[in-house]
Amino acid sequence: MIEIKILNDFNSSLSYNDKSIEKISKEVLLCEKCNKGSISIILTNKKYLNQLKKKYFNIDVYTDVIAFNLEDENDCLDGEIYISIDDVKENSKIYSNSFNEEFARVLIHGVLHLVGYNDINGKEKGIMKNLESKYLTFLKDELIS
Numbered sequence: 001m002i003e004i005k006i007l008n009d010f011n012s013s014l015s016y017n018d019k020s021i022e023k024i025s026k027e028v029l030l031c032e033k034c035n036k037g038s039i040s041i042i043l044t045n046k047k048y049l050n051q052l053k054k055k056y057f058n059i060d061v062y063t064d065v066i067a068f069n070l071e072d073e074n075d076c077l078d079g080e081i082y083i084s085i086d087d088v089k090e091n092s093k094i095y096s097n098s099f100n101e102e103f104a105r106v107l108i109h110g111v112l113h114l115v116g117y118n119d120i121n122g123k124e125k126g127i128m129k130n131l132e133s134k135y136l137t138f139l140k141d142e143l144i145s
Helices: 018-031 046-057 085-094 099-114 122-136
Strands: 002-008 037-044 065-069 077-084
Touching: 002 018, 018 037, 018 099, 018 122, 037 099, 046 065, 046 077, 046 085, 065 099, 077 085, 077 099, 085 099, 099 122
Parallel strands: 002 037, 037 077
Antiparallel strands: 065 077
């Protein structure tokens, strides 16, 4: 069983569909052969993700998503995905995507990190982009607005 928890640390007026976020996250996990575990998805702001990036990666940049894999080796999946709503909004304009589609892309990206994908070099980035596009086809509902 996969448990998904969603925490809104952005603001109380943010509207999201927790069932749809859980559904697409679980679909990606199942396609990646992961059927046990727990993920917390934290919706937050640009400043907080920047602080996490500095603290844990020693890099002073803004980013739309950070994923932390918390499980010990050979344990069930245990992770946290932090999503910057500010950056999702900005990126949706830059890339001419809907806010909902951009949020789904970032969410999928975070899930892929938790199951072991990286995006350090061009080849890895290409693999992740292809998987994001593949799994975006699962998007049937509004996740966030």
